[in-house]
Amino acid sequence: MESQSFTHIKERLPVYAVPARLRRNPLPFHLGAWAAWTMAARSVGLLARSPLCAQSRSPVRLAAARLLSGAGPVAADVGREEQPLRGAETGSEDKTPKKRFSEVQEERREQAQRTVLIHCPHKVSEKKFLKYLSQHGAINNHFFYESLGLFAVVEFARKESVGSLQSGTLMPHEAAIPFRSRFLSLKLKNAGGQPSEPPSVRASQQLPPSSQRLLERLCRAESVGDQLDTLLQELQLTEENVRLRYLTCSLIEDVAAAYFPDCTVRPFGSSVNTFGKLGCDLDMFLDLDEIGKRSTPKTVGNFLLEFQVKNVPSERIATQKILSVIGECLDHFGPGCVGVQKILNARCPLVRFSHQASGFQCDLTANNRIALKSSELLYLYGALDSRVRALVFSVRCWARAHSLTSSIPGAWITNFSLTMMVIFFLQRRSPPILPTLESLKALASAEDKCVIEGNNCTFVRDLNKIQPSRNTEPLELLLKEFFEYFGNFAFNKNSINIRQGREQNKPDSSPLHIQNPFETSLNISRNVSQSQLQKFVDLARESAWLLQQDGEGGPAPAPRQPWGLAALLLPSVRDSRSLSKKQNRRPASERVKSLLESIKEHNPDSPTATDGKRTMSTHA
Ligand code: GTP
Ligand code: MG
Numbered sequence: 001m002e003s004q005s006f007t008h009i010k011e012r013l014p015v016y017a018v019p020a021r022l023r024r025n026p027l028p029f030h031l032g033a034w035a036a037w038t039m040a041a042r043s044v045g046l047l048a049r050s051p052l053c054a055q056s057r058s059p060v061r062l063a064a065a066r067l068l069s070g071a072g073p074v075a076a077d078v079g080r081e082e083q084p085l086r087g088a089e090t091g092s093e094d095k096t097p098k099k100r101f102s103e104v105q106e107e108r109r110e111q112a113q114r115t116v117l118i119h120c121p122h123k124v125s126e127k128k129f130l131k132y133l134s135q136h137g138a139i140n141n142h143f144f145y146e147s148l149g150l151f152a153v154v155e156f157a158r159k160e161s162v163g164s165l166q167s168g169t170l171m172p173h174e175a176a177i178p179f180r181s182r183f184l185s186l187k188l189k190n191a192g193g194q195p196s197e198p199p200s201v202r203a204s205q206q207l208p209p210s211s212q213r214l215l216e217r218l219c220r221a222e223s224v225g226d227q228l229d230t231l232l233q234e235l236q237l238t239e240e241n242v243r244l245r246y247l248t249c250s251l252i253e254d255v256a257a258a259y260f261p262d263c264t265v266r267p268f269g270s271s272v273n274t275f276g277k278l279g280c281d282l283d284m285f286l287d288l289d290e291i292g293k294r295s296t297p298k299t300v301g302n303f304l305l306e307f308q309v310k311n312v313p314s315e316r317i318a319t320q321k322i323l324s325v326i327g328e329c330l331d332h333f334g335p336g337c338v339g340v341q342k343i344l345n346a347r348c349p350l351v352r353f354s355h356q357a358s359g360f361q362c363d364l365t366a367n368n369r370i371a372l373k374s375s376e377l378l379y380l381y382g383a384l385d386s387r388v389r390a391l392v393f394s395v396r397c398w399a400r401a402h403s404l405t406s407s408i409p410g411a412w413i414t415n416f417s418l419t420m421m422v423i424f425f426l427q428r429r430s431p432p433i434l435p436t437l438e439s440l441k442a443l444a445s446a447e448d449k450c451v452i453e454g455n456n457c458t459f460v461r462d463l464n465k466i467q468p469s470r471n472t473e474p475l476e477l478l479l480k481e482f483f484e485y486f487g488n489f490a491f492n493k494n495s496i497n498i499r500q501g502r503e504q505n506k507p508d509s510s511p512l513h514i515q516n517p518f519e520t521s522l523n524i525s526r527n528v529s530q531s532q533l534q535k536f537v538d539l540a541r542e543s544a545w546l547l548q549q550d551g552e553g554g555p556a557p558a559p560r561q562p563w564g565l566a567a568l569l570l571p572s573v574r575d576s577r578s579l580s581k582k583q584n585r586r587p588a589s590e591r592v593k594s595l596l597e598s599i600k601e602h603n604p605d606s607p608t609a610t611d612g613k614r615t616m617s618t619h620a
Contacts, residue, residue, distance in 0.1 A: 098383050098463035101376040105266060108242070112250035114140070115155040115243070116162060116182045117357060122150050124186065126201045136168070137161030143240050144201040147359040152186075152201075153243060181254055183335045183357060204240045206359060208278040218566040224550060225475035227565035228390040235277040235393060245271045248358045249284050255334045256286055256326050263288050265364070268371050273378035275392050275419055282360040285368050286326065319367040320344045326364065327351040370518050373450065373457045374416075377437070377517060381423050383463055385433055387475055392422045394479060394565060401569040402539050404532070411529035413512070413536060420498055420514050420524065425482050427501035433469045433478075436501030437517055440466070457518045476547075479565070483544035487537055495523075543568050 099107075120129070129152070130139060138157040145151055156162060162182060171178050208214075214234055221227040237245075245267050253265035269283035270276030297304060312318045324342055331340040336357040343350050348371075351364040365371070382389050396415050399405045406412045426433040443460035450457040460466065473481075494503035495513035499520065506513045508523070511530040516522040550564055562570060 100461050100463065101272075101379045102461065104379075105272070108246040109250065109264075109266070111155060111243070112246040114157070114159050114162060115153060115247050115250070116165060116184060117247060117251065118152045118154060119183075119185045119357065120144070120150045120152050120201075121186065121188050123188070124150070124152075124201065129186070133165065136164040141243075143243075144203045145206050145240065145244070146203045147206060148356060150201070150203065151357055153240070153247060155243075177333045179255075179333045179335065181251060181335050183251055204238065206238075206241055206244065206278065209234050215562060215566060218564070218569075219562055221564070223476060224479065224547065224564040228394045228475045228479060231397060231565065232390045232393045235397070236274075236389070237271070237276050237278060237280075241278060242271075244358050245282055245360065248282060248355050248360055248362070252284060252330070252334070252337075252355075252362070252364065255329050255337075258329060258333070259325060260288055260322075262290050264290050266372060268368075268375040270415065273375040274382040274389060275378060275396070275415070277393065277396070282355070282358075282362045283371070284362060284364045285372050286322070286364060286366040287369075288322070288366065289369075315367060316349070320349050322366055323349050323351050323364065326366075327353075330364075369452045370455065370457065373452060373518060376461070377440075377459060378419060378423075380440070380459070380461070380463060381434055384435075384466060385426075385469055387433065387478060388422070388426060390475055391426070391478055391482065392419050395422055395482065398539075398543065398568055399536075402535075402571070404536055404539065409527075411527055411532050413525060413528055413532065417512070417514050417525040417528070420517075421486065421496060422482065423498050424496045424501070424514075425485055426478075427498060428485070429471055429473065429478075429481075431469060431471045432501070433471045433473070435466065437499040438501070452518070455518045455520075480544055480547040483540040483547065487541035487544050489537075491533060491537070 126144075130142065133139060133154055136156065137160065139154055140157045141155040143153055145153070156165075165184075166180055166182070169180075169184055171180070209217075214231070217230050217234060218227045221230050249265045249267050253263065256263050256265060264287040266285045266287055267282060268285050270280045271282050312321060323344060327340055327342040330337040330351065330353055334340075334353075336355055337353045338356050340351060340353040343352055348365055348368060353362050353364075354360070355362050382392070395418050396405070399413065399415075399418055404413055405415055405418070423434055427436055437459060440459035441456075443465055444458045445460070448458055448461050490503070491512060493506060495506045495515055497504050497515040498517055499515065504515075507521075510523055510526045510528070511533040512525040512528040513523050514525045516524045546567060547564075561567070
């Protein structure tokens with residue numbers, strides 16, 4: 001949860017001396033929205049600047065940027081050090097060949113197996129610490145982070161070093177379960193005698209930036225496209241966070257391996273599909289299929305040996321039993337695993353827990369291979385064009401800011417569905433920005449063939465075999481068109497379908513129909529209610545309208561007013577009216593009219609402005 005109070009932000013916000021043409025959408029500024037938005041934004045990502053988003057660097061915009069980058073308390077505040085190494089996996093910025101999803105997974109997994117997690121005292125000396133550990137072998141990489149204490153992630157060059165380290169590690173004498181994991185504690189001998197110095201290590205950031213920082217960064221951008229790119233840079237998973245996610249899976253795998261020695265625990269979902277934001281949950285998949293594959297049956301002569309196993313009535317029951325036992329293990333033996341809940345009767349049974357040391361909320365599933373394949377497909381789409389991730393991040397943040405998505409299950413649209421909508425929209429551009437799933441299937445070779453539980457999940461996995469798009473539309477335009485497209489989509493009769501890349505007749509009466517790309521008879525958004533869909537449509541229309549005003553050089557807002565994407569992430573006029581049912585029923589034309597009124601009211605240059613002070617309204 002967002003720990004900081006937002007009330008102080010209003011006072012500390014800078015006066016954005018942006019030329020009027022750049023300042024947009026003087027909607028009532030409500031800091032609670034930023035709170036909700038960043039609370040939602042506790043997640044991760046990977047990529048670098050998209051080349052197309054820095055369009056429209058007009059002289060005015062550049063002048064504004066120079067003005068904003070001038071010295072002063074705000075400029076100094078904002079100048080946080082850039083996060084190191086983004087976008088290592090997809091390589092879409094440079095000309096290096098793009099890695100396949102499976103290659104990334106294997107490399108990261110192997111890296112995690114050579115890595116240990118160490119809880120450290122704050123006064124640890126980095127130099128001495130590394131020297132001490134390197135008795136066991138060369139260290140490739142390390143970093144520190146804070147999460148209820150100081151932790152170090154240390155990657156050795158060789159796996160044997162981990163064994164050597166473990167054999168030189170003491171088992172505590174306290175009453176405890178003697179489980180030898182790769183999660184260790186560093187104690188300082190003679191701790192009392194250590195000088196009480198400030199921490200000598202630099203801790204890497206594992207949480208999203210504060211709402212204030214995000215606001216400042218967005219308002220300082222040069223264009224809406226630049227804002228989308230900034231949002232991506234600020235919220236995407238860092239290299240360190242990705243490492244920590246794979247390490248956490250690897251530590252959980254060690255626990256599960258106590259029962260199933262050849263099992264694999266793989267991350268999936270937004271932790272690996274490149275759409276994750278700092279703070280997002282860690283979805284894990286317990287893969288037991290490898291167990292069978294490791295044996296090489298000797299079928300010489302008339303004999304064949306099989307393991308004696310316990311039969312159960314169905315795959316689902318097998319999954320439930322396995323997860324139940326792993327849940328018990330995590331609860332009783334898993335170092336740092338707390339709040340273990342077994343949610344075994346869900347459509348997809350899972351064990352949910354918090355991994356305290358990493359700070360991740362984890363969902364462990366089994367027998368969920370299709371979800372892993374979906375993650376691979378999203379990874380591929382995210383890597384094909386640098387605009388995809390920027391757009392998905394913005395749409396996800398926009399939806400969260402307006403409570404269209406929620407961390408609680410219910411009638412809301414999910415992030416997964418929103419991502420499908422963005423992909424579909426990009427397939428519908430002319431020329432298309434993304435290929436359809438059918439055309440990815442047509443490019444597949446024999447080694448790409450994949451059938452899971454009777455569903456054909458085949459698509460080309462080598463990114464380098466896919467032609468880049470010829471479409472050069474800027475992000476700014478795409479965002480506006482996205483809202484316009486879905487603000488006018490015939491949801492009552494059509495379904496969204498990324499396999500065909502075109503609208504199709506809805507097969508049932510659910511308000512929102514998004515075809516599951518692999519289990520094509522299923523609707524991934526069948527939980528979405530008509531009222532939630534209507535809210536989405538209304539907000540999409542309103543956002544398209546706001547961006548349109550931006551493009552047309554609409555009325556200049558007061559200084560300190562968020563503009564462009566920043567304004568879209570604030571509660572809309574519609575949100576503020578949702579308390580009043582009566583007002584909510586008013587037609588769109590009236591809403592737009594009062595939006596204009598609100599612009600007038602909040603423009604201090606307007607004769608109707610009440611106090612004439614250049615402050616940000618906090619009224620909802
Ligand atoms: P976050 O909201 O950042 O966690 O995004 P996410 O993509 O990780 O979503 P979530 O944790 O809800 O689900 C994890 C993964 O499960 C998704 O990325 C999909 O691959 C898959 N998934 C989620 N919901 C559905 C669904 O309704 N149908 C299918 N087939 N797969 C789903
Ligand atoms: Mg997730």
